[in-house]
Amino acid sequence: MKPETLAIRATHYLDQNAHAVAPPIMLSTTFERDPDGALPGGFIYSRTDNPNRQLLESALAQIEAGKHGLAFASGIAAITAVAQLFQSGDHFLAEVGMYNVAKYLLEEIFGPFKIQVTYVDMSDLDAVAATIQPNTRLIWLESPSNPLLKITDIRAVVALAKKHQILTGVDNTWATPVLQQPLQLGVDIVQHSTTKYLGGHSDVLGGALIVNDDDLATRLRRIQNLTGAVPSPFDCWLVTRGIKTLPLRMREHSANAQKVAEFLAAHPKVHRVHYPGLANHPGYAINQTQMRLPGGMLSFQVNGGFAGAAQVLSKVQLFTRATSLGGVESLIEHRRPVEGANSTTPEDLLRVSVGLEHADDLIADLEQALASV
Numbered sequence: 001m002k003p004e005t006l007a008i009r010a011t012h013y014l015d016q017n018a019h020a021v022a023p024p025i026m027l028s029t030t031f032e033r034d035p036d037g038a039l040p041g042g043f044i045y046s047r048t049d050n051p052n053r054q055l056l057e058s059a060l061a062q063i064e065a066g067k068h069g070l071a072f073a074s075g076i077a078a079i080t081a082v083a084q085l086f087q088s089g090d091h092f093l094a095e096v097g098m099y100n101v102a103k104y105l106l107e108e109i110f111g112p113f114k115i116q117v118t119y120v121d122m123s124d125l126d127a128v129a130a131t132i133q134p135n136t137r138l139i140w141l142e143s144p145s146n147p148l149l150k151i152t153d154i155r156a157v158v159a160l161a162k163k164h165q166i167l168t169g170v171d172n173t174w175a176t177p178v179l180q181q182p183l184q185l186g187v188d189i190v191q192h193s194t195t196k197y198l199g200g201h202s203d204v205l206g207g208a209l210i211v212n213d214d215d216l217a218t219r220l221r222r223i224q225n226l227t228g229a230v231p232s233p234f235d236c237w238l239v240t241r242g243i244k245t246l247p248l249r250m251r252e253h254s255a256n257a258q259k260v261a262e263f264l265a266a267h268p269k270v271h272r273v274h275y276p277g278l279a280n281h282p283g284y285a286i287n288q289t290q291m292r293l294p295g296g297m298l299s300f301q302v303n304g305g306f307a308g309a310a311q312v313l314s315k316v317q318l319f320t321r322a323t324s325l326g327g328v329e330s331l332i333e334h335r336r337p338v339e340g341a342n343s344t345t346p347e348d349l350l351r352v353s354v355g356l357e358h359a360d361d362l363i364a365d366l367e368q369a370l371a372s373v
């Protein structure tokens, strides 16, 4: 099936009672047993599993072309479950541009359990090879990265990791399975914040893991049940609904972002645009071998330093000044102040989640905001 068809079929559920075409939301936390103790519906208790989560998890596996899907209460809960696979004394390599809340998670929560992390620029393969230690157990990638849209050669890092028997994971939130399928590139674990493009409407928090290996799936499912960071049936229902239009939305997000990036790249008050769909992006060629389209996220650097970026931010009307990404509405954010004191992000950088408004309107808004710089 093509992605558009799969997104609709994988999330389709025909209720056997009413024959409703849209799935019902089943809020029940518990499920009846037969007199002999058997579970006719296959469900015991909703933390362990429930119909709405089962539908979502099956859809997640199908759209990532994977075997097992697991849904979590947030993207960060999904990353937590991955970290919980490991032990004291283990070492991780993570992309230097890793989602910064995940960095705090690993340092503040897993650091005291003696999990060590080294951050490395994954687009520099020699640096990755040089940073591998005898106790390195996980290499964690994010491509495109945040907020500089750096591209990692996923196949090359996987080849290196396999040589050292190291597990690999990709935070695929920004690309989505419509544009990039890391399991097909040999990666062991794919993670999403479904809060972003999969939900797609800025109204539900969620996370996901997709794996092929049966043992890994069993261990993650055990962690999911024992730590309980699971989404509610309604959360699952919203993400399931979002997935139905994901292929259409991603095509449009990407087409809009390409136009906005090209406009910005030609603008005299912008000195740098970070978007993997621009031919001068250092990861352009590699990205064409692993992403179907360059996606809906970009960042750019404005003349006039911090003040220049702040000025653009204060003048935009169509873009909403907010963090996060992946919704239908375009968002803009001045990253440096959001990331705090340890941030290495350029002070003149604005990050944009290009939404589904018309590209001409978005460009006109940026044009008038840049004119004031």
Ligand SMILES: *Cc1c(COP(=O)(O)O)cnc(C)c1O
Binding pocket: 074, 075, 076, 077, 099, 102, 142, 146, 171, 173, 174, 192, 193, 194, 195, 196, 205, 206, 207
């Ligand atoms: C938002 C985000 C996360 C965290 O997900 P939550 O749903 O907010 O917990 C992780 N990785 C990336 C790339 C994100 O954009």
